[in-house]
Amino acid sequence: MSVTVTLPDGSNKVLAEGATVYDVAASIGSGLAKAALAGKIDGNAVDLNTLVKEGDQVEIITSKSPEALDILRHSTAHVMAEAMQMVFPGAQIAFGPQTETGFFYDFELDHSASTDDFEAIEAKIAEIVSKDEPFVREIVTRSQAEELFAAQHFKLEHVRELPADAEISVYRHGEFIDLCTGPHLPSAGKIGAFKLMKVAGAYWKGDASREMLQRVYGTAFFTKKDLDTYLFNIEEAEKRDHRKLGRELDIFMMDELAGAGLPLYLPHGARIIRLMQEWLRRELYRRGYEEVITPHIYRAEVWKTSGHYDFYHENMYFFHINEGTEDEPRLSEYAVKPMNCPGHVLLYRNDIHSYRDLPIRYFEFGTVYRHEMSGVVHGLLRARGFTQDDAHVFCRVDQVVDEVVAILDLADIVMKTFGFDYEAEISTRPAKSIGSDEMWEFAESALKEACARRDLAYEINEGDGAFYGPKIDIKVKDAIGRTWQCSTVQVDFNFPERFDLTYRTAENSTERPFMLHRALFGSIERFLGILIEHYAGALPVWLSPIEVRVIPIADRHIEGAQALRARLEAADIRVEVDTDNAPMRVKIAKAQSDKIPYMLVVGDKELADNTVSVRERHEGDLGTQNVDDFIEMMKQYVIR
RNA sequence: GCCAACCUAGCUCAGUUGGUAGAGCAACGCACUCGUAAUGCGUAGGUCAGGGGUUCGAAUCCCCUGGUUGGCUCCA
Numbered sequence: 232m233s234v235t236v237t238l239p240d241g242s243n244k245v246l247a248e249g250a251t252v253y254d255v256a257a258s259i260g261s262g263l264a265k266a267a268l269a270g271k272i273d274g275n276a277v278d279l280n281t282l283v284k285e286g287d288q289v290e291i292i293t294s295k296s297p298e299a300l301d302i303l304r305h306s307t308a309h310v311m312a313e314a315m316q317m318v319f320p321g322a323q324i325a326f327g328p329q330t331e332t333g334f335f336y337d338f339e340l341d342h343s344a345s346t347d348d349f350e351a352i353e354a355k356i357a358e359i360v361s362k363d364e365p366f367v368r369e370i371v372t373r374s375q376a377e378e379l380f381a382a383q384h385f386k387l388e389h390v391r392e393l394p395a396d397a398e399i400s401v402y403r404h405g406e407f408i409d410l411c412t413g414p415h416l417p418s419a420g421k422i423g424a425f426k427l428m429k430v431a432g433a434y435w436k437g438d439a440s441r442e443m444l445q446r447v448y449g450t451a452f453f454t455k456k457d458l459d460t461y462l463f464n465i466e467e468a469e470k471r472d473h474r475k476l477g478r479e480l481d482i483f484m485m486d487e488l489a490g491a492g493l494p495l496y497l498p499h500g501a502r503i504i505r506l507m508q509e510w511l512r513r514e515l516y517r518r519g520y521e522e523v524i525t526p527h528i529y530r531a532e533v534w535k536t537s538g539h540y541d542f543y544h545e546n547m548y549f550f551h552i553n554e555g556t557e558d559e560p561r562l563s564e565y566a567v568k569p570m571n572c573p574g575h576v577l578l579y580r581n582d583i584h585s586y587r588d589l590p591i592r593y594f595e596f597g598t599v600y601r602h603e604m605s606g607v608v609h610g611l612l613r614a615r616g617f618t619q620d621d622a623h624v625f626c627r628v629d630q631v632v633d634e635v636v637a638i639l640d641l642a643d644i645v646m647k648t649f650g651f652d653y654e655a656e657i658s659t660r661p662a663k664s665i666g667s668d669e670m671w672e673f674a675e676s677a678l679k680e681a682c683a684r685r686d687l688a689y690e691i692n693e694g695d696g697a698f699y700g701p702k703i704d705i706k707v708k709d710a711i712g713r714t715w716q717c718s719t720v721q722v723d724f725n726f727p728e729r730f731d732l733t734y735r736t737a738e739n740s741t742e743r744p745f746m747l748h749r750a751l752f753g754s755i756e757r758f759l760g761i762l763i764e765h766y767a768g769a770l771p772v773w774l775s776p777i778e779v780r781v782i783p784i785a786d787r788h789i790e791g792a793q794a795l796r797a798r799l800e801a802a803d804i805r806v807e808v809d810t811d812n813a814p815m816r817v818k819i820a821k822a823q824s825d826k827i828p829y830m831l832v833v834g835d836k837e838l839a840d841n842t843v844s845v846r847e848r849h850e851g852d853l854g855t856q857n858v859d860d861f862i863e864m865m866k867q868y869v870i871r
Numbered sequence: 872g873c874c875a876a877c878c879u880a881g882c883u884c885a886g887u888u889g890g891u892a893g894a895g896c897a898a899c900g901c902a903c904u905c906g907u908a909a910u911g912c913g914u915a916g917g918u919c920a921g922g923g924g925u926u927c928g929a930a931u932c933c934c935c936u937g938g939u940u941g942g943c944u945c946c947a
Binding site: 346347428429430432433434437438439443444446448478479485486488490491537538539542543569570572601603604605606607608609613697699721748782784785786787788812814815816817818819820822823830832834836844846851852 | 872
């Protein structure tokens with residue numbers, strides 16, 4: 232008997248009797264294969280003829296397939312668990328999947344493992360790999376599984392939670408046996424290169440109330456060369472880390488005296504943030520937004536009305552102040568705002584609104600403070616104090632879709648302007664929520680309709696909405712492929728209700744408006760952090776804190792350089808002069824590492840005939856230009 | 872908040888088994904006055920994150936606090 236399988240190139244291949252997927256793989260020049268047939272076969276040395284009928288389509292995965300690396304890494308995780316049990320006798324094993332960049336395995340150990348143990352563990356792994364023993368799949372009954380894992384309480388717990396009809400498969404590798412659905416490499420020798428990366432803590436089943444396990448991260452590749460490339464890329468990514476560049480380019484700093492997650496902006500950083508705001512403010516004014524300014528602190532009553540006092544208490548900064556006398560104290564409680572909504576809601580409530588006034592769009596560059604848990608702060612990307620480009624749109628039911636479309640439109644302009652690709656997600660009603668079914672249904676379909684109207688593809692994030700309404704999130708892809716949540720559009724049923732917001736209809740009745748929250752940058756600081764990494768610090772000219780640096784060749788050219796600076800400043804160009812007593816090429820090198828877009832070299836020649844020698848940071852020497860021509864060229868970078 | 876590691880000059884980092892600190896860059900001074908990615912010489916700079924303990928002696932070992940990093944959890 233023989234079967235026909237389909238190979239990766241689309242051609243068919245007839246399998247001889249008794250062939251295994253690995254025979255197929257070998258015959259097409261690959262050492263790794265996985266045959267998948269309705270989930271019944273995986274990449275082990277299974278005799279295809281026992282499982283595949285004539286005419287079945289069998290997919291063969293070779294080491295060139297995208298899935299292959301996942302399989303390799305998951306197999307490496309097994310080998311690592313095997314090694315860990317030798318280095319740490321009695322280790323309890325939990326789960327060990329592959330990840331985007333490698334794999335991990337969770338353990339419960341008598342003594343904490345640390346990176347100091349990596350050498351010993353890696354040596355064991357290498358030893359196991361060199362033995363090149365096969366991974367063998369077995370199907371077992373539930374009672375067999377319970378017996379096999381009698382000494383592994385996490386595995387045992389997992390076996391007992393498997394549904395009654397589940398097929399239970401285990402993989403043996405040498406002495407090591409693991410509960411696992413597979414697939415795996417044919418044998419451990421296929422692991423070409425591996426490296427343990429770091430240790431971390433992780434809760435069993437991701438549940439903070441369960442055991443804290445030790446998670447060991449590693450990565451693996453088919454070849455040493457691939458591993459080296461990966462490690463090199465990590466180094467490159469570290470070079471563009473916004474925390475490193477933020478310090479090198481004088482953008483922001485942190486001081487432990489100030490407190491965690493509280494960045495201080497140096498002049499360059501402040502400049503960039505103001506440029507971002509200046510640009511956005513113009514776009515918003517053109518689209519019917521009105522800028523407002525609201526307090527940074529409010530009496531606790533505001534937060535009791537909004538619900539934050541109960542729901543968000545542990546993330547807020549509260550303080551008390553004596554508004555009485557020393558003898559007769561009268562304590563008032565205040566909190567620093569963790570969001571801007573209440574201010575805008577109070578502004579709306581200040582007046583009676585007609586249906587004709589809507590939509591009302593209030594925006595604010597609102598700095599908020601959230602006491603994030605100590606373990607989560609991360610440079611500018613997750614800070615405790617940050618500024619949102621926050622806006623709230625109060626509108627009628629018939630305006631919701633149009634408003635959301637307009638917001639998506641603007642989000643698209645923002646992302647294109649800053650050079651980002653993005654993806655959209657719609658988050659729907661969570662288990663714990665307020666509002667009627669009709670409201671949720673209306674809001675969710677309004678968001679979907681808006682996306683459809685803009686031809687914006689989106690994923691659905693089931694049950695991940697806020698308790699007060701559904702939302703569209705826009706995630707930005709940065710230069711190294713990571714995604715960050717930035718823009719958000721949310722429908723809110725909570726605030727209009729709690730603050731009793733109303734408007735008068737054409738029939739002179741009272742109606743409750745819809746309230747949309749929206750932010751485009753999200754947090755300006757987070758957006759800046761992503762920008763810095765995206766451009767490796769070389770921000771677009773229009774956002775560069777210094778656009779031009781004038782470089783006098785010798786000391787006698789400094790005076791002329793200062794005169795040139797004055798001319799450029801008069802044309803609103805952000806310019807400075809390098810007056811250091813250093814050779815010109817040293818000044819050039821300095822300007823390059825400062826990522827200054829344009830360097831203007833001036834010496835005897837230039838000063839004599841009113842020209843500049845222009846050097847662009849990426850293009851290099853552009854030759855000589857008239858000063859007036861250069862000023863004219865720079866006009867394109869003015870925000871207008 | 873949890874797990875682990877880390878904190879030495881402004882920055883990047885050395886500092887062997889405990890014997891009371893070092894380099895490069897930056898800064899400052901002098902010389903050089905230079906044509907597109909780093910000129911030479913010199914000077915100064917540190918309660919080794921802070922506090923407590925062990926010890927004849929602590930950057931080094933132990934404890935506490937703060938901060939940082941990587942994860943987990945969280946992210947109205």
